[in-house]
Amino acid sequence: MNRPTVTTDSAWQFPTPEITTLGNGLTLWYFAMPNQHMTSFNLMLPAPLAGEPASLEGVGTLALNASDEGTLRHPDGEITELLELQGATLSGTARFHYTTFGGTAPSTHLADTLPLFLEVLRQPAFAEQDITHHIEALTASFDSRLASPEASNRMAMRVALFGGDHREGRPAAGTPSTLLAITPDDVRAWHSAHFRPEGATLLVAGATAPDDSIRLLESWLGAPELKPDDSPADRQHPSVVVVDRPEAVQAVISVGLRTPTRTDPRWAGLRIAGHAIAGAFASRLNLELRERLGYTYGVGGGIAPGLREGLLTIGGSVRTEVAGDSVARILDGLRLDAPLTDAEVDDARAYLVAVAPLANETSSDITAQACALAAAGLDPSFLNEHFAALTRVTASEATAAWREVVRPEQLTVAVTGDAEKLTPALTALGLTPQVVDLRSWS
Amino acid sequence: MTQPPLTFDLASTRLDNGLEVIVAPDADAPGVAVNLWVEVGSADEVEGRTGFAHLFEHLMFQGSENVASGEHMATVEAMGGTVNATTSTDRTNYFETVPRGGLELALWLEADRFASLAITPENFEAQRQVVKEEKRQRYDNQPYGDLLELLVAQHFPAEHPYGHLTIGSMAHLDDAALDDVAGFFRSWYRAANTSLVLCGPVTPDEGVALADRYFGALPQLPATPRNLAGSVATLAPQTTTVVRAVPHSLSYLSWDLPIASHPDMTALDLALMILADGPSSRLHKSLVRTGSAAHEIHGAALTHRSAASIATILGRPTEDTSTEHLAAAIFSELDRFIQDGPTGSELARAKAQSESDDLWGLATTTGRADAINEYRQLYGSPASINDHLSDVAEVTAEDVARAAAQWLRPNNAHQLHYLAEDAR
Numbered sequence: 001m002n003r004p005t006v007t008t009d010s011a012w013q014f015p016t017p018e019i020t021t022l023g024n025g026l027t028l029w030y031f032a033m034p035n036q037h038m039t040s041f042n043l044m045l046p047a048p049l050a051g052e053p054a055s056l057e058g059v060g061t062l063a064l065n066a067s068d069e070g071t072l073r074h075p076d077g078e079i080t081e082l083l084e085l086q087g088a089t090l091s092g093t094a095r096f097h098y099t100t101f102g103g104t105a106p107s108t109h110l111a112d113t114l115p116l117f118l119e120v121l122r123q124p125a126f127a128e129q130d131i132t133h134h135i136e137a138l139t140a141s142f143d144s145r146l147a148s149p150e151a152s153n154r155m156a157m158r159v160a161l162f163g164g165d166h167r168e169g170r171p172a173a174g175t176p177s178t179l180l181a182i183t184p185d186d187v188r189a190w191h192s193a194h195f196r197p198e199g200a201t202l203l204v205a206g207a208t209a210p211d212d213s214i215r216l217l218e219s220w221l222g223a224p225e226l227k228p229d230d231s232p233a234d235r236q237h238p239s240v241v242v243v244d245r246p247e248a249v250q251a252v253i254s255v256g257l258r259t260p261t262r263t264d265p266r267w268a269g270l271r272i273a274g275h276a277i278a279g280a281f282a283s284r285l286n287l288e289l290r291e292r293l294g295y296t297y298g299v300g301g302g303i304a305p306g307l308r309e310g311l312l313t314i315g316g317s318v319r320t321e322v323a324g325d326s327v328a329r330i331l332d333g334l335r336l337d338a339p340l341t342d343a344e345v346d347d348a349r350a351y352l353v354a355v356a357p358l359a360n361e362t363s364s365d366i367t368a369q370a371c372a373l374a375a376a377g378l379d380p381s382f383l384n385e386h387f388a389a390l391t392r393v394t395a396s397e398a399t400a401a402w403r404e405v406v407r408p409e410q411l412t413v414a415v416t417g418d419a420e421k422l423t424p425a426l427t428a429l430g431l432t433p434q435v436v437d438l439r440s441w442s
Numbered sequence: 443m444t445q446p447p448l449t450f451d452l453a454s455t456r457l458d459n460g461l462e463v464i465v466a467p468d469a470d471a472p473g474v475a476v477n478l479w480v481e482v483g484s485a486d487e488v489e490g491r492t493g494f495a496h497l498f499e500h501l502m503f504q505g506s507e508n509v510a511s512g513e514h515m516a517t518v519e520a521m522g523g524t525v526n527a528t529t530s531t532d533r534t535n536y537f538e539t540v541p542r543g544g545l546e547l548a549l550w551l552e553a554d555r556f557a558s559l560a561i562t563p564e565n566f567e568a569q570r571q572v573v574k575e576e577k578r579q580r581y582d583n584q585p586y587g588d589l590l591e592l593l594v595a596q597h598f599p600a601e602h603p604y605g606h607l608t609i610g611s612m613a614h615l616d617d618a619a620l621d622d623v624a625g626f627f628r629s630w631y632r633a634a635n636t637s638l639v640l641c642g643p644v645t646p647d648e649g650v651a652l653a654d655r656y657f658g659a660l661p662q663l664p665a666t667p668r669n670l671a672g673s674v675a676t677l678a679p680q681t682t683t684v685v686r687a688v689p690h691s692l693s694y695l696s697w698d699l700p701i702a703s704h705p706d707m708t709a710l711d712l713a714l715m716i717l718a719d720g721p722s723s724r725l726h727k728s729l730v731r732t733g734s735a736a737h738e739i740h741g742a743a744l745t746h747r748s749a750a751s752i753a754t755i756l757g758r759p760t761e762d763t764s765t766e767h768l769a770a771a772i773f774s775e776l777d778r779f780i781q782d783g784p785t786g787s788e789l790a791r792a793k794a795q796s797e798s799d800d801l802w803g804l805a806t807t808t809g810r811a812d813a814i815n816e817y818r819q820l821y822g823s824p825a826s827i828n829d830h831l832s833d834v835a836e837v838t839a840e841d842v843a844r845a846a847a848q849w850l851r852p853n854n855a856h857q858l859h860y861l862a863e864d865a866r
Contacts, residue, residue, distance in 0.1 A: 001656065003508065006521050007543035012472070035470050037448060037801045069721065077731065080722045084791040087798035106798060129733065136737055140758070143689040147585040251573070281525075282516030291512055294571025297579050317579045347520040354522020356543055357472035362805045414494040442504050 012357040014383040015366065017203070022218045025198030029374070031205035031366050039110045039206025040363035041117065042102030044374045047194035049096050050167050051228025056182050057140055057167070058174020060094035062311045063191045064101055067136045075125045076255065079116060084424065088113040096168045096420045098375045099194070102366060107207035114213035121195055122220055131184045139176045146438055149245060149317070153252040153416040156243045156436055161256050164219035166233035174329050177439035198223035201374040205363035232258075232308055238412045240431045243438060244419035251323035251417030254315035255330055259303050259405050261310040262376065263402040268389035269401030270310070274302030275348040275404070276340055277333060278314045282347070285314070295322045299330070307376050312406060320418055323424030327413060337406050339399040348398075353387050444830030446793065449828045453646030457654055458633025464814055464824045466641040468807060473523065474642030475539045475811035476548050478556075479819060482630035483532040484610070485603035485748070486671055490750060493610015496529035497573050498626055502536065503527070504565040504772045507558035511565050514551050521547065532747040539808045541745070542643050546652060553656040556636070559560040559627055566620045577609045578822050582637065585688045589860065593696055595746075596682060596856040597752055603745055633657065634665035637818055641811035670748040680845040683859040693765040694756045694858035699849050702745035703820040708830075709845035710753065716743035716842070717776070718755050722791065725755070728775050735763045735771045739841040747820065753850060765859040773852035780851065783843030796834050804866060829863055832835050 018027035049060050068090045071079045083090065086109040092101035101121070105113040124129045145151035155171060162169030164289070174182075204210045210217075260266065278285045279302040289295045301314035314334065318326040360366055373382055415422050419435050424434040454464040484495050505511040512544065518525040523540035540548045581587040591607055598605035640649040700706055715811050718725050718741030729735040736757045744752040759768040782790070804810045818824040 001550065001553075001659075004546035006541075006547050009541050009543050035468075036805065038798065038805055077722050077727065081787065081791060084722055085787075085794055087794035089795075089798070104798070104802075108802060129731070133730070133733070133737075140690060140737060144585070144764070145690045149583055248583055249469065250578045262584070280519050282512060282519060287512065290572055291568060295570040295575065297572060297576040317575065317583065319575060319578060347516070351519045351522055353449070356522075358522070358539055358806075358808075361472050361807070362802075381476060413764075 010113050011387070014085040014356070014360065014369070014380055017370065017380055020213065020214075022197070024218050024221050025223065026217060026220070027131045027201045028210070028214070028217070029201060029203045029370055029380070031203070031363075032209065033363055034207050035368065036102050036206045036363040037107055037262070038363055039107045039208060040102065040104050040367040041114065041204045041210070042100055042179075042367040042371045043121070044201045044203065045101065045194060046199045046224060047092050047094070047099040048228050048230040049172060050230035051194070051226055052167065055178060056186050057178040059190045060184050061138065062131065062134050062182060062193070063187050064092035064094055064099065064383050065137070066075040066126055066130045066187060067191070068120045070125040070127055071119045072123040072125055073119060075127065079120060083113065083116050086116070089118070090117065094172060096172070100371050102367065103356070110206065110208045110210060111212040114210055115216055118142050118213070118216055120218060122190060125185050126184050126191070128184050131182070131187055135179050135182060138173050139179050141173065142171065142176055143177075143442070146442070149248065149252045149416045150249070152243045152438055153254055153414050155438055156241050156416065157254050157256045157412065157414040159436070160239050160241050160414060161258055162233040163236050168233050171441070172321040172322060175237045177441065180311065182354045184423055193225040196222040196224045203367045203370045203374065205366040207395065208286065222371045228336060232427055236412075239409050240413045240426060240433045241415070241436045242419045242422050242426070242433045243414070243416040244435055245417055246420070248417045249319045249320060250413050251280070251320050252315070252317050253323065253327055253330065254313055255334060256412045256414065257312040257406060257410055259310040259312050261308065262305045262382065262386070265348060266401035266405065268386060269393045269398040270303050270405060271352060272345055272390065272393050273336070273402035274312070275338060275352060277336065278302055278399075280348065288333070289316065289318070289320045289326060289329060295319065295326055298369060305372070320421055322421055323415060323417060327415065327426065328429050329409060331411065333399065334406055334411065336399060338400050340395045342395045344397050345393065345395040349390050349393065353390050354384075356387065380426055450810070452824050454824055455650050457633065457658055459658065459660050460632070460665060460862050461653070461660065462637035462818070463650055463653040464637065464818065465644060465645070465646040466639065466810065466814055467645055467649075468641060470787055471807045472544045473539045473541050473807060474640060475537065475642055475807040475822050476545070476552065477535065477537040477639040477641070477811035477815055478552060479637050479815040480534045480536070480631060481635045481665075481668065481819070482534055483530050484606065484608035485531045486630065486668055489601075490614060490617060491622065492606045492614045493573065494614070494622065494626065495534060496608050496610065497527045497569065497615065497618055497621065499527050499534050499698045500569040500573055501561050501566065501623060502559065504569060505560050506555040507560060509551060509554050513574040514555065517546075517551060518548060522733045523548065524613045531604055533607060535812060535815065537808065537812065545644065546656075549652055550758070551657040553660070556631060556657070557630075557660055561620065561623055563620055566623070570615060573609075574612060574615055577612065577615070581609065582720070586686075586860070588686075589694065590859075591752065592682060592684065592858055593694065593752065596680055596696065597676055597698060597750060598679060599674060601677070602749070604749055629666055632663045632666060633660040634663060636809060637812040637815055639812060639824070640688050640700075641814065642712060643808045652766065668748070676716060676750045679854055679856050681857040681859070683824055683861065685863055687863045688860070688862045689862060690758050691765050691862045692860040693759060693768040693772070694754060695769055696752050696856045696858070697850050699743065699751040699753050702747050702751055706845040706849065707745070707751070708833050709841040709851060711743060712789065712792045712796060712834070712837055713784075713796045713842050713846045713850065714743060714753060715795060717741055717779060719795070724788070725757070725775055729757070729771055730769070733760065735760060735768050739772070743831045745848070765861065769857050773855070776850060776852055780843065780847045783839045786839065789839050789842065793834055793837070797831060800831060
């Protein structure tokens with residue numbers, strides 16, 4: 001049987017939302033998705049963790065996690081039960097530059113869910129026992145992340161890239177010493193200062209438009225009290241850090257670098273190069289370390305966009321005995337001595353463009369993507385321009401973009417595993433590993 | 443509760459060689475999901491070869507007559523598709539979702555490996571190492587990484603089909619040989635042991651014609667019967683205590699449940715949600731919210747097709763509560779639940795959450811295609827996917843109480859006390 005050829009479908013476009021600016025300064029983006037039985041809604045609040053008092057870090061996350069435990073009108077878990085009865089769930093994430101808070105509900109229940117969501121946004125009770133419960137939960141979660149090889153590796157990478165003196169270098173959800181200092185009044189103060197409609201964007205995607213709730217949304221008033229300084233951290237010297245897990249059978253390796261982001265003219269080239277080098281299953285690094293050498297279950301990563309900067313993270317878990325060789329091979333691969341070929345770039349481009357409709361299939365996919373754009377101050381049409389840019393990138397442009405941005409001498413390496421074995425292996429590569437102790441935050 | 447909001451049109455047929463083909467047309471979907479279930483899993487492994495079904499799944503990406511090693515994944519990615527495979531106790535699934543224009547190539551890639559798998563010694567050895575790294579990454583190098591293995595060992599003797607993990611043991615992975623591959627392929631990877639679901643912008647006529655074009659030449663061989671049910675008894679309830687270098691101690695309680703397709707399973711899923719899912723669940727309210735015994739409580743069900751499934755309730759005790767005390771507190775709440783049943787509000791909330799979970803599971807063509815194959819395997823008919831929402835809606839409080847009384851009695855619980863070496 002002959003190998004069939006692929007016929008190309010017409011170019012897919014990121015959906016265009018209906019955009020409404022309400023009288024209270026809240027912007028609403030609605031994406032009509034008639035076939036989605038579950039609706040997703042997500043509020044992008046300009047509430048940056050950069051504004052958290054250093055001694056109370058984690059207060060921004062607590063304000064999210066504790067808010068749906070009870071409201072003034074429906075205290076002590078009543079609001080949670082009302083949301084559950086709609087099949088709705090809420091969740092949020094507080095980030096260095098902004099906070100998102102939203103949820104999902106069956107499209108048929110959106111009109112009954114949004115008023116409950118608004119009640120949570122406007123009048124959380126923040127009862128003492130709920131704050132105490134969530135402080136304990138975040139403290140336990142910190143301990144769990146310290147114990148996790150992957151999470152502790154990410155923690156070490158952040159502090160190496162952004163510095164322990166900068167908010168972005170420290171754990172987003174706080175550390176035990178800061179969490180245990182937080183009182184319900186601190187949480188209320190953070191909420192009152194930042195949970196305001198002016199400058200926020202509410203994104204809704206699903207089969208049902210939020211028309212019934214517009215008047216209610218407009219009755220929510222106020223502007224954020226503060227505009228915290230969320231300027232990026234100074235560049236840190238590249239380093240090689242080791243998180244010690246004595247007798248660990250694997251080493252978690254990551255290589256990191258702060259990079260340009262979406263607005264850089266090289267962005268499309270960087271995305272394509274990242275996919276070809278590490279992102280794809282058939283990437284150079286995965287084929288070598290997994291398929292040829294059997295060192296790892298998989299190597300992956302690439303460059304992710306951020307609000308002002310992007311972040312390169314590439315790595316995987318390998319058995320301890322081959323950790324040194326794996327780091328050497330990953331660093332070699334990132335040097336891109338052999339330029340990307342036309343075939344590699346064509347495959348990466350084809351993937352990044354053609355996978356978009358699948359990657360944006362659900363209502364949550366759309367609101368998550370749109371939220372990131374809204375936070376960056378970009379129009380939803382940005383993605384379509386990005387797809388067009390991807391189609392124009394040549395192999396030499398992608399290679400040049402990567403070599404300009406991913407300078408080998410600028411890369412930071414973090415390895416989590418048995419330091420007694422890893423330190424000599426890394427030293428043998430000519431690196432200068434330092435063992436870092438993340439428990440100092442406990 | 444709303445009425446079940448959706449029904450899927452399904453067309454199913456069986457090719458002459460025994461391959462079942464199910465087409466779920468969805469003209470507006472962004473791609474076509476191709477989903478193959480092979481009726482073989484870790485429960486079918488022979489003594490001394492645990493982990494082989496999963497290792498074999500890896501080998502299916504290592505090349506066939508017209509496809510080079512790794513080319514299957516690379517080709518699907520390069521057409522903008524997603525692709526993977528997984529192995530469980532009861533089945534191995536292979537799936538990709540591709541733009542409509544790539545459907546024929548996806549089917550050709552699948553059919554080529556089902557017709558002519560070709561493994562070299564080098565590829566075999568590399569994948570053995572990859573799978574060992576997968577085991578280290580998922581289990582051996584993780585805190586609490588042996589929790590599942592301990593749970594399974596409480597319920598099943600080692601010789602039971604479900605008495606070992608799908609990932610297998612390092613020793614057995616080391617013992618696996620290239621010579622085992624051809625026999626496993628011949629025994630299990632038959633058209634009559636396989637079902638193909640196509641979900642997306644493809645009509646039933648198109649889908650069946652394409653399946654026949656690409657898979658019709660697979661040989662006609664009888665289905666290989668699985669030999670699982672009832673041969674080895676499960677173990678009596680037992681208590682196990684281990685000490686590990688983990689951040690928190692846990693009480694891990696578990697019960698034998700019926701097989702996955704048993705009518706009580708719907709009520710039992712709701713019972714577990716009411717008891718232990720989320721901040722308004724019974725156990726959270728009584729033991730976490732009050733701060734009396736636990737910091738967190740979660741419930742789950744591990745389903746099996748042919749012998750006991752397992753229900754679990756996991757609790758993380760407060761600093762001044764022992765895991766035994768937490769277990770006793772959970773049992774006491776459970777007794778009350780069995781006695782009184784759920785309240786109307788508890789049942790309504792659990793049903794609403796269950797409906798949302800189902801709708802999410804069906805929101806992508808990838809998820810829907812896999813769910814259709816799962817319903818086909820469990821209930822014998824793919825169309826039973828259309829009954830699940832109404833089955834949930836019809837469960838009564840009495841059904842939940844009766845199912846809990848039958849299956850979740852405290853004196854039938856296994857207890858695993860997983861103690862932190864240095865509790866904070």
